[in-house]
Amino acid sequence: MKTISKVLPAVCAGLLLTAHAGAQGAGGGFNSQPAAPQPAAPAGNAPASGGSQQGSQSFLGKDMPSFDPGTEVFTWDGKNWNVNDNRLFQARFEKYLNAPEETSADDLHYQQIIQRILDDLAPGNATIARVDEAFSLLPKASGYQIDARLCDALADAVYSAWRSQDANDRLARANEGLADERKKTEWNAQMAAADNKMDAPPGGKSRDVTSQWAKNQQEKRDAGMAPYVQRLAEVNAVIKANELKKEVSAIQMKIEFQALIVQFFLQRRFQHVLMATRFYRAVFTDGDTQLRVSKEAKDLFASAGGMPPTVGTLDSLANEFIRDAHEGVDAYKFLLQQNELESATKRLAESFMVGEYLPELRTLPREQKRKALEFTQKTDQLISAIDVKDYTLAEKIVHQLEVTAKDFDNSKPMAAVETAKTVSAMHIAKAKNAAVSGDRTTLEEELKAATEIWPRNPALAEVSGMIFSQADVQQKALLDFDQLLSQRNYRQIYDDKIRFIAAAALDPVRRDQLKKVLDNMEIIEGAIIRATEISKQGDAAGAWESVEKAFAQFPDDNKLNQVRADLTTQAADFVRTLRTAEQLEQKEQVGSSLAWYLKAQKIYPRSDYAQEGIARLVKKILPET
């Protein structure tokens, strides 16, 4: 497991590499975000930058990918994201969960071919004939869609290696010819040198003659050997060049082959890795399996094994991943039976991330995968609901997940939901208080705060509706009040006083106006009640006089007018007498007016109008009294 976790980043990178290149610009989790503090997102699904700077010149960035199994955060090219919440991964995973199991005849046949190749190339089985058979099966395997023609690439690599080896053989054979030629040339050179020695030196004792003779002999020997020496040098140079060419060609082929194996590995085509490594060993029989890849890639694999990576390292890692995927699928099936969907889905997601193309994953029945899909979709909905702060929906989904997945940990989402609800409720309560006290600024602030915390809070909509409804009702009531006041229709205001009292409660000016209206209406109503009672006692004049006093103050009240009109009819004699007295008083006919007032008083002795009229006129007649 330790090995897997160390190499897993490379595999994840492979997962991303196999995706569409344009996905980097998509709106999902795998996008470029500037280095910034990670927001306190509930699920930590959003990618964020790591510590490294942008602007790497290489396609894969200047850093090798790394993965933290504790947080499930993958770091690559200066960016971080949660592998489980990554949009790209989610999309691929959901596509896989929706795909039917690959158990058709073609699928089975493909797997049989792959298995046959692996068996042919297995250690101990790899005879020339079986290697040739395995090679011949590669084009057949590449004909299946699932293979993505990777077997063709492998076949090409093997073929190229063999061609390269043929060329090396030809070079070896050429070198052998050159070696023969060199041998002959060397012998000719020796013979040429020996021929010169057969001449006898000149007689005499002169040192000069003898010296000149030796010099001439040397020149003759050199001239005789020169063609052979030159040819020998040429042959040696060609031999060296051929050996170098051969060596370079072998290394180049190994590098190309190893690059293909690494590519298969990063693509998580572990079966192809196994086939390729076994072909490699069959093709390159010199025992040199050391990986000749870039230092960073070499370091990655070296960290997994603790030693310089070889083709065997890739082979063992591929086997390990295959085993791990197999184990993950088994765990998924078991957890599914236990109704522990959260763990089951995680195990399947982990297995999928590693062994997307392995038969264990590909043959998993869709019916079983759909359960993980439903759980994944629900959790995605939950994350989305919390992201958009729709806590009602989030709570509903949490309850659904609790039913469908007994291992679902609701603590984090419910904490987010409950916290948001509590804080929102506090703001709403403050908003209500502000509304009651007429503090519009606080009301708006609290409503805004509540909205930001929980935009779709039903209580918020209810309170907002109530407040706005109240505002509308209040506004309409105030408009009606103003209109009725301008019409002096105090009766209507009095009849609808509850509405106006509520509406004008927060408006000092209108409150005073309403108070005055209601006070006046109390006077009018009191007069009407008194008049009614007096009238019941048969005292029509007294009843009329009670109403008349109110009428003098409030001549526009319809009800008062109606009562007054009725009582005027009932007390017609008294009213007429009093009116005559008033008219004569206005005409300054004091005597006649006083006579009429006296008559009115005779009719209704308790008449205030008559008494007041008499008093006024008496004062006019006898000012001293």
Added chain:
Amino acid sequence: MARRASSSVHPLWTLGIVGAILAASIIGGYFLYGFVNDPYRTLEPLDVASYLENSSSMRQNIYKLDCTIDNQLAWSRTEGRLFSVQANPGGDILPILVPAKLNDVNIQKGQKFFMRIIVGDKGILQVEDIRKV
């Protein structure tokens, strides 16, 4: 022999005639007394209805008024007393001002008086002379 109709007056007729004469005498005496007793018999009685309707048209006219005292409305040492009286006949209530010069006349509620009155400024009835009935 047929009897001759009697020519003498039936006593009942005589008694009736005497009674009628007596009654006429009593009534005539009453009116005569009243006429003789009314000191302002030469004056026109106040047309109460006209007064009540428009007193201005009667300004400075002098009338006699037969009335019963109803109530004293006000009193002033210098200007006199203001009474409400009930005109006879008719019973209409009228205000009259008894000036200070007549302060020596006792005027009480329910007493009947003959009054010579003048319709003064603003239609105020002012008593010029007063006689108790």
